[in-house]
Amino acid sequence: MAGRRGYHHGDLPAALVRTSFELLAEQGLPSFSVAQVARRLGISTASPYRHFRDRDHLLAAVATAAARELTEAVRAATDAAGADPADRFAAAGSAYLRFAVGRGAGFDVIYAAELAALRDEELATAGRELMDLFTGLAEATGARSKPETLELVGNLIALAHGYAALYRNGLFAAGRYRLEDLAAQAENGARALTRGATPR
Structure with missing residues (x-):
């Protein structure tokens, strides 16, 4: 067969x-x-x-793979961005966008609410590694309190994920936006986030 x-x-x-x-x-x-x-x-x-064991455990393995692949993609992008913390943070945003678009709806399983009850250790570990990477990139852009740093990370993810979702839904097709154009916008938006968040 x-x-x-x-x-x-x-x-x-x-x-x-x-x-x-x-x-x-x-x-x-x-x-x-x-x-x-x-x-x-x-x-x-x-x-x-x-x-x-069941559908949810297979989905947890998919989510784990997606989180690990995203972590690798962000690391590669930030390494290529150089030493400037703002550039590295911006590169993380565009890497997230590209990955989310490339994986399509398969990427969304990372956020599937029904998987939380499984308490899958591999998925939890992959998620922590991803968030630690984003948090470290945010921390490098300026001294902030922990809640402010986490808010900055959340804003970056919301920005990149929002662009990806709108691109996948076809909204930007009417304006003939290319993925490269949106990646550049995501980077500009990420840099603006670091300037708008007041270091303390």
């Missing part, structure tokens, strides 16, 4: 996560099912449950 060529023996968990990303990007979280993933891979509907 053609679907079986999508993975090698022993790599089924990775194939399940990868295919879940594809399906989430195509149809979103509400319509997602483990059975659909199995059918696309050409395996029995029981096979995924040998590796993931």
